[in-house]
Amino acid sequence: MSGYRFYQRVTGTYPHLSKLLIVCTISGGSLVAFSDASPFRGAYADHAGQVDVKKKKVVVLGTGWAGTSFLKNLKDPSYEVLVVSPRNYFAFTPLLPSVTNGTVEARSIVEPIRNIIRNKKYDAQFREAECYKIDTENKKVYCRSSQDTNFGGSEEFTVDYDYLVIAMGARANTFNTPGVEEHAHFLKEVDDAQRIRRSVIDCFERASLPNISEEERKRILHFVVVGGGPTGVEFAAELHDFVIEDLAKLYPILKEHVKITLLEAADHILNMFDKRITAFAEEKFARDGINLKTGSMVTKVSDKAISTKERATGETLSIPYGTIIWSTGIGTRPIVMDFMKQIGQSNRRVLATDEWLRVEGCENIYALGDCATINQRKVMEDIAAIFSKADKNNSGTLKVEDFKEVISDICERYPQVEIYLKKKQLKNFVNLLKNSEGEDELDIEKFKSSLSEVDTQMKNLPATAQVAAQQGAYLADCFNRMEVCERYPEGPLRFRGTGRHRFHAFRYKHFGQFAPLGGEQTAAELPGDWVSIGQSTQWLWYSVYASKLVSWRTRMLVISDWGRRFIFGRDSSRI
Amino acid sequence: MSGYRFYQRVTGTYPHLSKLLIVCTISGGSLVAFSDASPFRGAYADHAGQVDVKKKKVVVLGTGWAGTSFLKNLKDPSYEVLVVSPRNYFAFTPLLPSVTNGTVEARSIVEPIRNIIRNKKYDAQFREAECYKIDTENKKVYCRSSQDTNFGGSEEFTVDYDYLVIAMGARANTFNTPGVEEHAHFLKEVDDAQRIRRSVIDCFERASLPNISEEERKRILHFVVVGGGPTGVEFAAELHDFVIEDLAKLYPILKEHVKITLLEAADHILNMFDKRITAFAEEKFARDGINLKTGSMVTKVSDKAISTKERATGETLSIPYGTIIWSTGIGTRPIVMDFMKQIGQSNRRVLATDEWLRVEGCENIYALGDCATINQRKVMEDIAAIFSKADKNNSGTLKVEDFKEVISDICERYPQVEIYLKKKQLKNFVNLLKNSEGEDELDIEKFKSSLSEVDTQMKNLPATAQVAAQQGAYLADCFNRMEVCERYPEGPLRFRGTGRHRFHAFRYKHFGQFAPLGGEQTAAELPGDWVSIGQSTQWLWYSVYASKLVSWRTRMLVISDWGRRFIFGRDSSRI
CATH class of the missing domain: 1.10.238 (Recoverin; domain 1)
Incomplete structure (x- = not known):
């Protein structure tokens, strides 16, 4: 254990040594010098106390991609950081569809946020709580604890900030369709994925009972995915693999009753991808027997049926279902809505920031990730x-x-x-x-x-993990060089004012996007209009995702989960 | 994948080849002959249909140690087996205390029951349901489905049996102490262990909030374990390790507030073990700072305090607590109680069987594991x-x-x-x-x-996994040789009748017992009064438990969990 912890500390201090160390560490004890030379946080804090520098308080709301990326990249020890989030961990959300079917375990894709901020140069604390109000005038954030235990109700507290970083993410968008909130599963949180997994097994167990009529059995085993975006498509494909590769062996008589339907309101799935990928995916789904219904808008969800309106014919259908997964994009969280009203953005749908991720109309408040959008200035x-x-x-x-x-x-x-x-x-x-x-x-x-x-x-940036992570890293970099850039601004000319902007504006760099299609097939759209489809892309997907995981622990766990799946298949215990 | 599945099938058919195969399998394809020669279940079923043999229906209630051991050891293809249980998996319960602290993951210790019965020679089916009534007259079992989804209420059905095997286990015994049911955690099921894990993290997160008073913080971080048996002791020890080795690093300021108390009504903990082990455990707990209170009887549990009566002084104490784990032994399940009334055993506390595990006063009904006890005849x-x-x-x-x-x-x-x-x-x-x-x-x-x-x-057998597993194997063996033994009875003389009993009576063979004490120290009582304590025993524990796991999948998972814990520590994400 100590060996790894030592390595962690050394590479935390000298990240550029990371690769070197993997090679060197075998040769032994000569590295101890690095450790001794590293500036410990404790030592720094003492020093800071001596010269009596008042640290700037940074409050970070949220521990998703944006917030965590900010925390990982912040290096300046002159900040005192407080992280507030209802989740005490960071979750590697692109693997959530894999969790729903047990290809990867939930715990393999999460990392405690305290672990992430533990060896940082800045002072950091974490509070497991939800922010429910922001007071911009007095620079205060109101929080409420979220532990659902019998500790005597929720606990409330306020925290002061000098800088506020809002990275609270978004919620699933139901488009106010009646019944969705009550009956559908979403796929935003780790909890959701675990619930879906249990629900799938429940359906199979229920359908195995002797008194169930043929019709009812068909209904129970009808899995409906609403939304043909990458998440919905990946979930449908993973579920299909799970059924074919694993469940069919354990529930042989049910195999023929299973039906997976993907409903999409537009004319094609994977709209944001290259047409070649869309065509390949649609063909593959047809081959696999996944029922793809495009141009079909869900108007209502009851406990046993989904009502849709077909765009082409105008007719209304009622589709009986057993499990419904809703994945049609994101909406704004109520607390962010309230905040927008408060700062005069009530006519907008998403919290707007400028190109430096500063919330429009606010002092020292930044917003990034899915909860915000950059309001790009027009020429x-x-x-x-x-x-x-x-x-x-x-x-x-x-x-x-x-x-x-x-x-x-x-x-x-x-x-x-x-x-x-x-x-x-x-x-x-x-x-x-x-x-x-x-x-x-x-x-x-x-x-x-x-x-x-x-x-x-002008285009809005997509609501992806990639954008959020880049925004977090960008903002941390700005914070790291705040003082230097104050003196030597590096940004573009202020056309409407004088001088230059302090920082370069945020620029998103697109590294491509994957769309796993099941059966060891993945499609990828890479920079330069390069489209890659097939099994080799699946291996590219494996290696990219493994390398992007937040820690060596999660990396090892996810890789061993994949290995386990190859050897033993997925587990179908209902836990 | 196919390689492993092939191996599974071959070893299922020729279990004595199992060890040989591990060595040989590297050398390649020469083993295909075994596979082809193996009698497939499907082929057998056809054959049985031709000669029109009516198969005997065996209904097994429960998928714990006893039921699963029975299913694993049953070999005679002339039975048609139906398994009914609210859990569709077998759980390796001795590792539950490890699950509460994340040393081992919940999924690593479970195996789907359908996987266990899949490659058996007898026909087997599984229903995820709870038995709520047994009709001995008409040989019917009444079941209710237990899926907690919105499928339109629970589904009821009945099944017929020729032989009924009751292996429903027991529930935690609260001794009717008020408040226990509402406030305490038990440690019987996988769900319980997962809940405890979340609750421990909840306590630490709650105690990290800023507005909590010092007194309240101490209360929240007071973990009380009631019951000084092996489970309670192991949980307390594991929790201590979790706090010291992992949580102390992530919650450094809370470390000093954490208190673990073990309450035991008797004078010593681990009563069923050798005195040397008890003494060692008590010393180790004192050294570790685990607060051991013996002679202390819990009389009431409220939401924030435990009332106890001290046997030595007679005084009543009120102990504030954050989390309480109740592990004081087992009680009879309500459905078993009802069944006992029905068959005239209402004056007993546990369902009584004879030495052949047959329920007293019933025809063709067997009971084994924690739900029953053998009513040994007096000389x-x-x-x-x-x-x-x-x-x-x-x-x-x-x-x-x-x-x-x-x-x-x-x-x-x-x-x-x-x-x-x-x-x-x-x-x-x-x-x-x-x-x-x-x-x-x-x-x-x-x-x-x-x-x-x-x-x-005369002594009652302890309510352990070991007893249950041996009973399951014994009963399966009797079922396997039912016809032969009918003709050639092998049991002892019938002193009150004529001839011999069909089978040898069940005899429990004690292979020893472990008591993990934390800090890589384990105590073991092995046959022949051999007591072994220390780190080497911990390694014995690792190897015995790894070898006893139900499948290669769980074995690999548990071992990799242990490895992960050694390298990265335990995870503290609240999922």
């Missing part, structure tokens, strides 16, 4: 300011050459410009301006017209 | 019959030499005779008779007096 809103900034001598017209000084700032401040250029296959900004008229000099009107279509390229 | 009750059986010529007196013919039958029928001989250090039965008077000839009175103390040696 057209600032077009006059941009023009006048470039037109240093206020001549009213200016040469394209003059722009060269501010081009990079424009591109950074308005990323849509770059996307537009890429799409039009133009090499640079100057070409875009030249293109419009072929002239070398522009006035404001020509400038406007040349940029008029740029803003159409 | 004194049958003394006249025994005497007359030996006295072939009805002379009224007989020579000791004449007894030699029936000695072995007496010893088998009345095992207390053997125990008595061993205790008195007499070599055989003849010596016992001779001893009483020194004469060679006895009349009935002398015979009586020489055996008068024998019945004091």
